[in-house]
Amino acid sequence: MATYVIAIPGTFTEGLSGSSHSALRRELAPRHTELSRSEGLDLLTVNDDNTFAVRLEVEAPDRYEAKLKATDLVATALREAGIPEDQAPLGPAAVTGMDGED
Template identity: 55%
Template sequence: MTSFVITVPGTFVSDVADSVPLAVERKLAPRHTEFSENEGLQLLTLNEDATFSIRLEVEAPDKYEAELDAMRIVTAALKDAGLSESDAPLGPPAVTGIDSGL
């Protein structure tokens, strides 16, 4: 297995309470591990134009599985924070880091 840092972009299409980003970060905190922290990556970046980026670490056999897993995890975290897919549509995930342990 390989550790991938996946970045998932999104947009809040309506105003969200201040508690929503905190709830998302709490849910995803276990996915922000030593590898991604050492790279200086923030788990959640909020922009003034209502866009956001989530960076999380995923263990997977390949890039494709890592991206799929990241999308499932981010979607679940947003749902747990009270947002539907239409409240915070996500863009395509991208691999932004790889640690194969070599």
């Protein structure tokens, strides 16, 4: 098992209200560990053009499973924050860091 840092891009097609932004950050907060804080990892970056990136840590046996798990976590966080799937399509997940065995 290894810890992976996964980046998932996306676009808010309808923009993102302040309350939705706060709700999404709350949903992602459990993924912000001491390691990610010490590394300066920002869980959610939203750009002026409504594109965004979520960066989070997941534990998984390999890169493929890490990407799947991270994508599922982000999709769930968006849904729980009240952001419909069609208003925040996700791009492909990418491994940006790893700690442990692969």
